[in-house]
Amino acid sequence: MTQQKTTPTQPPVVQDLPAEPEPAFGWTQYAERINGRVAMIAFIALLLLEAVTHQDLFTWLGLR
Template sequence: MTQIQPTTTPKLENPKFGFNDYAERLNGRAAMIGFVATLIVEYVTGQGLLTWLGLI
């Protein structure tokens, strides 16, 4: 006996929160921007980030 295959693909909504592709992509982009900003601050000030923040 053969199984009947569906003729249309259901349209599923993307989750609004949690671990999904959009959230992971956004988080990765924010991390890259933060890392580049840290490098720019270190280059411009001539000090490391911890020194710039006054922690050392």
């Protein structure tokens, strides 16, 4: 019988992931990302509100 020699393998190199942006004051990429997400959620909520109540936002708020 022949024995196979195993060669030691090196562990895979783990690449550093980009750091998450931290909250900061002003016009930052983090703030813009959060504002965009909130705007998308608000837009969908307004569409659902109009679909459920069959009224637009201004009528629902009593401004018309």
